[in-house]
Amino acid sequence: MWFSNLVRLHLTWPILTYAATWITLLTLTVAVGSLSAQVGFVSAISSSSSFSQKCRTRGSIRIPLDVPGDILCFPAHMFVKSKVDLIVPPVFAAVIVVASASLVRAVALWEHL
Structure with missing residues (x-):
């Protein structure tokens, strides 16, 4: 049983690597996008x-x-400060991640030609 799961994981390893790469790129994009605005504002004030x-x-x-x-x-x-200030940034980040993932899925970058 565990051997068949290991073989199945080994066969899907390129897909897992590809997915991990895209997740990492999307996460870095969101981090840079959200932090750059904050750094700019803090430096301005x-x-x-x-x-x-x-x-x-x-x-x-x-x-x-x-x-x-x-x-x-x-x-x-x-x-x-209000309580909304704690809710809006994580919700915005989640929306950006979902939109990015949806775009990647819609473009179907993982399909081989």
């Missing part, structure tokens, strides 16, 4: 960044934007 200058209005926060010349200050009470 660091104390050494030009974006982190104080607003002239008391109780306001400067928000980094794409256009460096614009200075937009918003009231600090508009930016508070």
Whole structure:
């Protein structure tokens, strides 16, 4: 019984290697995509960044934007942590992984011509 399972595993080894390779590539793609946005935002709000200058209005926060010349200050009470902040990033990552896997499956990259 265990020998037949070992033989079956050995025959499907190339498929398992191929699947593991795609899973690794998809995981790395999602990791780079999600971490790059966070690193960019954290570097923009660091104390050494030009974006982190104080607003002239008391109780306001400067928000980094794409256009460096614009200075937009918003009231600090508009930016508070919520419980949704813990749920949205993992759900977004899961949706990206499912979409990537669905694309790979739809293209049928594993089929031999």
